Amino acid sequence: MIAFLGLGRMGALMAARLVDAGHKVTVWNRTPKELPGAQVASSPAAAVADADLVVTMLSDPEAVDEVAMAALPGLRPGSVFVEMSTIGPEAVARLRDLLPESVGIVDAPVLGSLKPAADGILVILAGGSPEDLARARDVLTVFGTIRHAGPLGAGAALKLAVMSAIVSAQVLLAENLAYVRALGLDRSDFLDTLSGTALxxxxxxxxxxxxxxxxxxxxxxxxxxxxxxLASEGPGAAQTVTAAARDRLAEAVSDGLGGQDVTAIFAALLEGPAPGTAAPEAAAPAVLKINPPAVPATNGYYSHATRTGDLLFVSGQVALDEKGQVVGEGDMARQSEFVYANLGRILEDQGSSFDRVLHVRTFVTDMSLLGEHRDVRSRYFTGEPPASTTVEVSRLFQPGLLIEIEVVAAAG
Structure with a gap:
């Protein structure tokens, strides 16, 4: 039996291919979704309880950390965990440390988008031991062609290297087109000329x-x-062109384009002032109210974050799911994982990250549980820590909550 965790646009198509191929599939998604022919589980642990192979297809490293932690109680010894999200080699190494030694692991991010996913012609960049990959091979071939990149983490690393080239090239071409407009050249002539080159x-x-x-x-x-x-962190920090493309995309996300296709960057740059033209007189920085769709909705009385200029103020985050139910009642580590995962999504939505947090304020109802929280926190704040305040309070706004965390960060 196969457990498939994450039914986003790509994940739903991939899980459907497994069902169509005759596999017995149990699915789980943060927002419950039905998949014809598959069983729907109420939690990650329930989804993996009878699974010989577990597939995750999630949005980011924080989501993978959170879902893997939630799946742990149900994982069977001898099963294989196939991580297919784009999360980078460091997150894969963290996942290996989290999973029991008795559970095999393959990192297998994919190249391709929705139509290749539906047609089963993705390219799977696999990392892991030959033994673990052999146990997952029949399932992975349902999705497309496998390229074994090397040991565990190599698939994740190759994916980031490839995306550095592909996405940065698209951003470069978008800037080129804005430059062509500023020069008064015909856009079609420019594209036709490029069509005769290596591009x-x-x-x-x-x-x-x-x-x-x-x-x-x-x-x-x-x-x-x-x-x-991810591609501009660690060794990727030397990629100056990738960093510039990253910042361009982060600006577009801040302008509300995060949910559109990546090619929206062309319209974003072509509709703005042409390079070399006078910019309009600067107005006072706008105050943006931010509620990313990847985070459970608020009750309507506050926004998850506000931003002015490059300053991002994130509201106190707690362990409440989409239905307003406490996640991990009585479990400080579980609640902390949930909170940091949500903080990570909000920061990412605004082109920020945990290493750009300026100040973190933590409220706990029992200071004796702080050690359990610190073990989780240390996986997110890995360098020099930010300014920090920790306060014990008698209670939080809903019974069962043990911790609430707010941050101020530098946005992209």
Whole structure:
């Protein structure tokens, strides 16, 4: 039996292919979704309880950490965990440390978007031991062609390297087109000329978006921004072109384009002031109210975050799910994991990250449980820590909550 965790646009198509191939599949998604032919589980632990193979297809490293932690109680010894999200090699190593030694693991991010996912022609960049990969191979071939990149983490690393090239090239071409406009040249002449060069494939890929508007979302701009953020960390910090493309995409996310296809960057740059033209007189920085769709909705009395300029103020986050139910009642570590995962999504939505947090304020109802919280926190604040305040309070706004955390951060 296969457990499939994460039914986003890509995940739903991939899980459906497993069902169509005759596999017995149990699915779980943060927002419950039905998948014809599959069983729907109430939790990650319930989904994996009878599974020989577990597949995760999630949005970011924080989501993978959270879901893997929730699945732990149900994982069977001898099962194989196949992580197919784009999360980078460091997150894969963290996942290996989290999972029991008796559970095999393969990192297998994919190249391709919605149509290749539906048609089963994705390219799977797999990392892991030959033994673990052999146990997952029959399932992975349902999704497409496997390229074994090397030991565990190699698939995740190769995915970031490839995305650094592909996405940065698209952002570069978008800037080129804005430059062409400023020069007063004909856009079609420019694209036709490029079509006769080594960039012909890229031109063919983006020309429909340039000439007729942004297509339906296949690869979300917000996910592209996340991928380049991961690709410009650690050894990737030397990639100056990737860093510049990352910042361009982060600006587009801040402008509300995160849910559109990555090719929306062309419209974003072509509709703005042409390079070299006078900018309008600067107005006072706007105050943005931010409620990312990846985070459970508020009760309507507050926003998850506000932003002015490059300053981001994130409201106190607690362990409440979409239905307003406490997650991990009585479990400080579980609640802390949930809270940090939500903080990570809000920060990422605004082109920020935990290493750009300026101040963190933590409220706990029992200071004796602080050690359990610190064990979780240390996985998110890995460098020099930010300014910090921790306060014990008699209670939080809903019974069962043990911790609430708010942050101030530098946005992208």
């Amino acid at each position: 012909a494939g890229m031109v063919d890929r983006v020309r429909p978006a340039v000439e007729s508007g942004t297509p339906p979302t296949g690869y979300a701009l917000g996910l592209a921004a996340k991928d380049l953020r």
